[in-house]
Amino acid sequence: MTTLDVAETHPACTVLGPGSRYVVWVQGCGIGCAECVSPQWIPFDHTRARDVAELAADIAEHATDGLTISGGEPFAQAGAVAALVAAVRERRDLSVMSYTGYTIEHLRAHGTPGQHRLLAELDLLVDGPFLAHRQAALRWRGSANQRLHFLTGRHAALRDAPDLSAGLQIEVAADESVRWLGVPPVAGFRQWIENRLELEPLEQKQERNP
């Protein structure tokens, strides 16, 4: 059985890639960006293992326009993520996007076989580490060094779209707890909104900034 360590999932996110997407945030990252905005998802934690086949079935059933993999670092578990994407696509031909703190040049030159398999599955890739001193409100990215790569022609019509923040998705649960998804648009945003809404940091669904 192939497993993937998963921090969170969401079936319908509209701010992390084109359209409404099922998002999987993986658990574990060894990159170590200063001022990482998802520190709770840095530790590797195999108690969060999910069966890839079961997760793929759930994605295929509930996703609308596509699948986005974030985290944590998706390429730290690249073989399992590639297996997940392949299993999803056996059921549905969904758009697939991933984030990574590595550059695409590094992955192409020094990637493991699993990392090459995952690259080959992707339509879109946001690459590069999050650099707090270059934070910017860009389409699906958090700092100006991060690039959006169109690896297939699936989203070619979006190449020339305005490179502006997709904004945030705010949700109020039945118990009235508030959570948000998206790429923090300005420095200090996470602290600001958590203080303002009196949120518990570990209960957020928050976009990583690789």
Ligand code: SF4
């Ligand atoms: S910002 Fe992303 S790539 Fe950087 S340490 Fe945090 S989880 Fe890892």
